Every structure is written in C-alpha cells, then in structure tokens.
Amino acid sequence: MMKSGTAAARIAIVGLGPRSLGALEALVAHLADSGCRVVVDVFEPSDAPGAGPNFHPDESPLCLLNIPFRDIAIRPPAFSRAGSFARWYARHTGNQADPDSFPPRADLGRYLQARLQDLLDISNGTITIVPNKVARIERSDAGWRVHAGDPPRAPYDEVLLTPGQPETAPDDQLAEWQDHARDTQGQLAQAYPAARLAERAQDWAGRTVAIRGLGLSTFDVLRVLTCGQGGRFDAQGYHPSGREPAAIYPFSLNGHPPFPKPATQALDARFDLHPSEVDRFSQAMSQAAVADPDTARAAISAALEPVVTRILTDCGATVPKGAVADWLDAEWTDAGTQEKDLSPMDMLRSGIALAEGACAPTTGYAVGQVWRKAQDALRAGYNPVETPVETAEALVAFDEGLKRYSYGPPLSASRELLALIDAGIVDLDLAVDPDFTLTDSGWTLETGGNTARASVMIDAVLPSPDLSSIVAAPVCTLVENGVLSPLSQGLAARTAADGQVLDEQGHVVPRLCLLGRLALGSVIAVDSLHDCFGKSADRWAKGVCARQEPRR
Structure with a gap:
C-alpha cells in the first residue's frame, strides 16, 4: 500500500x-x-x-x-x-x-x-x-x-x-406528533431499524396503524407488520396470523405508490438503450450540466424523446405525435401531474400490470426505466463539472421526480400490498394527504369523507x-x-x-x-x-x- x-x-x-x-x-x-x-x-x-x-x-x-x-x-x-x-x-x-x-x-x-x-x-x-x-x-x-x-x-x-x-431536526408535523405521543396513549415509531419496529409491533395486534409515507420504506414496514408477526403470502394471497394490526393506513402527499421494476430480465431488456443512444444521452448530459436551465431541459428531452418513442413502438404501443414531448414538458414543470387523475388503487394496479408486461408500457413507465438505465451517464456528465445553480435545481428535481419509476420496488412488494388490501388489512382510502386531528388515543385521519382512528403512527419518510x-x-x-x-x-x-x-x-x-x-x-x-x-x-x-x- x-x-x-x-x-x-x-x-x-x-x-x-x-x-x-x-x-x-x-x-x-x-x-x-x-x-x-x-x-x-x-x-x-x-x-x-x-x-x-x-x-x-x-x-x-x-x-x-x-x-x-x-x-x-x-x-x-x-x-x-x-x-x-x-x-x-x-x-x-x-x-x-x-x-x-x-x-x-x-x-x-x-x-x-x-x-x-x-x-x-x-x-x-x-x-x-x-x-x-x-x-x-x-x-x-x-x-x-x-x-x-x-x-x-x-x-x-x-x-x-x-x-x-x-x-435531522423533525419537521413541524413530526415535532408536533412527537410531543403528542409523549403526552397521550398514541405511539409514534420509526421505520428503522426494522428489527426494533418488529419488536414494538408485537404489542399492536388488532390495533389501527398509520404509516407516514408511501415509498420504498413503507414496503419494508408492511412486511414487518405482517410477515414479521407470523403472517405469510402465497399465490392465493395473504394469510394472517392474528398477531398483525387490524388495519393499516399508509398515506403521502399524493397517495401514489411507486411503480415496480420490470419483473424479469427479458421484460427489463425492452428498455435497454442502444450504444448510439447512450452516446447521445451522454453528450446531452454533458451539454446540459453547464448550460442554463432552458437549454438543459431541451437537451435532455431531445435525447430522451426518440429513445422512448422507439421503445414504445417496439412494445406495440401507439405513440401519437408529440405525446412523449408533452409528457416530458409536464415532468419538467410539475412532476407527477400526468398521473393526477389516477386513484392510489389505479396506480397500484397499473404499476403491477406494467411490471408484469401484461400491457404495453406507458410513456411515463418507459421514461422512468430509460432514466434508470442512464444513471451512470447522468452522473458522468453532471458530477465532474460545476453546474449553474438554477440548472442544478432543475436537473435534481427532474431526477428526484422520476424516482417514482426509476427507484421502484420489486414487483413482489407491489403484489403484497395488493394482497394486503384484498385481505382487508391495508386501506388506501386515506392515502391522499389526509387531515389529522390529535386525540387522547392517537390520531384521527380524514379525507374525502373517510375517517380512521389510529393509535400508532409510523414515520417512513426519508428526510431531505x-x-x-x-x-x-x-x-x-x-x-x-x-x-x-x-x-x-x-x-x-x-x-x-x-x-x-x-x-x-x-x-x-x-x-x-x-x-x-x-x-x-x-x-x-x-x-x-x-x-x-x-x-x-x-x-x-x-x-x-x-x-x-x-x-x-
């Protein structure tokens, strides 16, 4: 050495x-x-x-x-x-x-x-x-x-x-809930370490649990609350042990679960970039990283649009002229609004079908998988240079927004979530940004006329x-x-x-x-x-x- x-x-x-x-x-x-x-x-x-x-x-x-x-x-x-x-x-x-x-x-x-x-x-x-x-x-x-x-x-x-x-210091909501849990019968827990969560969950049989967050960590939490308490999944669905919570309510700002990754190598290969496409994306990224925000957005979109169009066409999807460009424009300005009309259950079922290959990829799913496969080129173009601040903000926001596709969970995790819903244990009716009332026994969640009383709150949100x-x-x-x-x-x-x-x-x-x-x-x-x-x-x-x- x-x-x-x-x-x-x-x-x-x-x-x-x-x-x-x-x-x-x-x-x-x-x-x-x-x-x-x-x-x-x-x-x-x-x-x-x-x-x-x-x-x-x-x-x-x-x-x-x-x-x-x-x-x-x-x-x-x-x-x-x-x-x-x-x-x-x-x-x-x-x-x-x-x-x-x-x-x-x-x-x-x-x-x-x-x-x-x-x-x-x-x-x-x-x-x-x-x-x-x-x-x-x-x-x-x-x-x-x-x-x-x-x-x-x-x-x-x-x-x-x-x-x-x-x-990190807790955000305002979490800080209020920490004080509330200290002064009432409500329990506030962290997602990790999961082994510690599993121990605490032994006392939650028959109780109602809410989960703050609906990202990757939530899938870990759901397994801990179910399989970790003796339940099991098989091809017929979920088989409860009787030791899990009676009801689990995950929620987030938009209530949308992330899209699972393609189930097999063959399905995943449909989203591979050709060598020439990788080269074009690399060049676009190198240009974008030192440009103004508008130029950066245009360069990245121009590199992505033909790749996504080719993949969608190869997979048998009909691609109207300008559809991919419109989707990308919406993603740059307000990520996720393309799916705003989908309910949490629609999003979950759609993601499962896409990962299984049961339907042709959507534009968003194709963009997300291409973006996942271009991560090395993204870092290679961005990280070695000094990027203007406003451009950095735009590119980071674009990357973070696409994580709902590019950082997706295993298909098995999404299927487990659906099985828990079918078993009546998980409920997504309150998944979209619910209102909260603090009570002596915990929390009351309310949205769209639906309410639930939870005595346990689990924080599964990664701090910024x-x-x-x-x-x-x-x-x-x-x-x-x-x-x-x-x-x-x-x-x-x-x-x-x-x-x-x-x-x-x-x-x-x-x-x-x-x-x-x-x-x-x-x-x-x-x-x-x-x-x-x-x-x-x-x-x-x-x-x-x-x-x-x-x-x-």
Whole structure:
C-alpha cells in the first residue's frame, strides 16, 4: 500500500458505510500507482463498519434491496477476495442467486463487511478503525483536529466526511406528533431499524396503524407488520396470523405508490438503450450540466424523446405525435401531474400490470426505466463539472421526480400490498394527504369523507439533505461555522468534482472533502449503492494522491 522514501499523509475519514468503503478501495488502488503514502483513521462508532445502518447485517431479512441481483454491479477491486456479490452470496448461502430476485439488505451488508476485511488485510496496519463518535472537527495551523474522545486526535492532513443521512431536526408535523405521543396513549415509531419496529409491533395486534409515507420504506414496514408477526403470502394471497394490526393506513402527499421494476430480465431488456443512444444521452448530459436551465431541459428531452418513442413502438404501443414531448414538458414543470387523475388503487394496479408486461408500457413507465438505465451517464456528465445553480435545481428535481419509476420496488412488494388490501388489512382510502386531528388515543385521519382512528403512527419518510436541519455532529457544527454551505435552498453542500468542500464564495476549504447525499446538487443521483463505488470515489482518491505529491 505504501512506497518507501515518502512522508506518510494522515487521513481521517468520518463514517464507515458503503460510501467510505468505496472511497477506501479507490484510494488503495490509486496508491499502488502513485508515490504517496498515507495512514488512515476511520471513525465509526457502530458495530457494523462497512455496511452502515441501511445494510446492517442484523437488520430484518424482510428488508429487501430495490435492485435485483441482475443489476447489482459493484465490482470488487483486484485485491479483494470476496468476488462479486452474486458469487459471494452463492458461496455463503449455498444458493445460486436468482437474477430476478431482490436480496435482503442484510446479506449485502455482510458482503460489504467481507470486502472491508479484505481491504484491512492488505493495508499492513495503515488503516485503523476508531470506534468513537466524532463530536467536531476543526482547523488548526498544523491541520485538521478530530475530536472523538479525549484528547483530540493528532492533526490530519485531510478529512473526508461520508455521513450518509445524519440525524435531522423533525419537521413541524413530526415535532408536533412527537410531543403528542409523549403526552397521550398514541405511539409514534420509526421505520428503522426494522428489527426494533418488529419488536414494538408485537404489542399492536388488532390495533389501527398509520404509516407516514408511501415509498420504498413503507414496503419494508408492511412486511414487518405482517410477515414479521407470523403472517405469510402465497399465490392465493395473504394469510394472517392474528398477531398483525387490524388495519393499516399508509398515506403521502399524493397517495401514489411507486411503480415496480420490470419483473424479469427479458421484460427489463425492452428498455435497454442502444450504444448510439447512450452516446447521445451522454453528450446531452454533458451539454446540459453547464448550460442554463432552458437549454438543459431541451437537451435532455431531445435525447430522451426518440429513445422512448422507439421503445414504445417496439412494445406495440401507439405513440401519437408529440405525446412523449408533452409528457416530458409536464415532468419538467410539475412532476407527477400526468398521473393526477389516477386513484392510489389505479396506480397500484397499473404499476403491477406494467411490471408484469401484461400491457404495453406507458410513456411515463418507459421514461422512468430509460432514466434508470442512464444513471451512470447522468452522473458522468453532471458530477465532474460545476453546474449553474438554477440548472442544478432543475436537473435534481427532474431526477428526484422520476424516482417514482426509476427507484421502484420489486414487483413482489407491489403484489403484497395488493394482497394486503384484498385481505382487508391495508386501506388506501386515506392515502391522499389526509387531515389529522390529535386525540387522547392517537390520531384521527380524514379525507374525502373517510375517517380512521389510529393509535400508532409510523414515520417512513426519508428526510431531505437540507443542511440547516441536521442536528448530528460534526456536520451541524460545520454548518453553523459556515464551513459547509448549501448550493441553494433545497439543495445540499457545495463541493468540487473531487469532493473538496467549497465555501459560500465557491473557494476550496483546504483538504476537507465530502461525498454522498449531503452534496446533492453539487452531484446528482447520490441515493444509489452503485454511486458509492463509482467515479466520485475515484476522483476523491486521485485528488488525495495529487495533493500529497509535494511530499515526495
């Protein structure tokens, strides 16, 4: 990992989940070809370094990835013995990976920990995991000081922050509900850790439960409340155990469940881009990332429209002239309004039929699947450059809006939701932005003349990466001190292409880097496992080596 004759740079990494694992793997690979030497302290207080909370090995096996085996492409570095995830899975479970199945997140966590162990084994003691929580970091004349216990760790030449999604202050609604749950008989719970939720749910048999949110996390919650309490699904539907809640009411602002991914590799292949189409999209993305918002929108739409039209035609759909362009125009201006006339049940049934291939793809479904397959090209065009703020806002909003298609759940999850509705356990009648009345026993939900009284509320909403709402150290202090500053309202921190933090004036904060979700806007499509092991990690590693060259 090191070459003799050079001074070793001291690197601190705050956090050790998939993002920092990818960064460390990239750093070790680049060190082999550079003349620099480093020693790395990685600060991670959890008992699952390498996996992080999302993929904790002890998490419930009911929590599934939203990526099938066939699409998990996080190739290990040459020095790793773990091999691919599918190969590792077969070796450790004795089962061949079904390419169309969606594995438990805990299994991926165990795999990531195996890759971390391979990394530590070849590091010759130059990578140390420090099991302490970082309270704050600060600059000194000698470098960065990391306060994680007493005394502060020796000055570091560089610090990399990989905080994932740190704790945030509750929004107004959630804060009110937290106070309400403390003062009444109502119970407020978090979706994760799911193992903890499963324990609490043992006391909820026969009760009415509401779920705040109708995204991917809600499918995990539904499994915990049903299968986790002894119920089971089969081809005939859901078979209750009698230990699950009597009624479950998920809800969101629009009440629409996300669209599931195509069920099989053959169905998914219908949305593959031709090489020439990938090239055109890549060029359009590179142009859009440095253009004004109108030019950016036009470039992306011009690249998407012919691809989507071809796919729809190949699948036997009739495509009126201008229909794809109109759909894209609506998506840019007000994402999701194309489905505003669909009820939650209509949306669910439509999504299932589309994922099964039982009907020709809709324009939205085709756009979403194409966008999913173009994510690498999206990041490659956007992340290495400095995008104008208004353009960043437009492109990030477009990407986030399309997640209802591109980040969809397994088809099995949507079928399970339908089975629970048919069994009379889940009800979507209150799914669309209900009103709430706080009661001594919990909450009353009301919309469109329908009402329900819930004694349990589960929060399944992922907080936004708004820097001002973060309360976890050391990020909150860096924000308060102006070291981390947002690109704009609604977007996260300013960073350079290699992850170096930029201040409010756009100047580099020397040798402080940030990778991941808290840089949304400076980078795009960050809520992806693949991004953790992609080019952003490579650019950071190359930057570390380049900045150490004067030490030769």
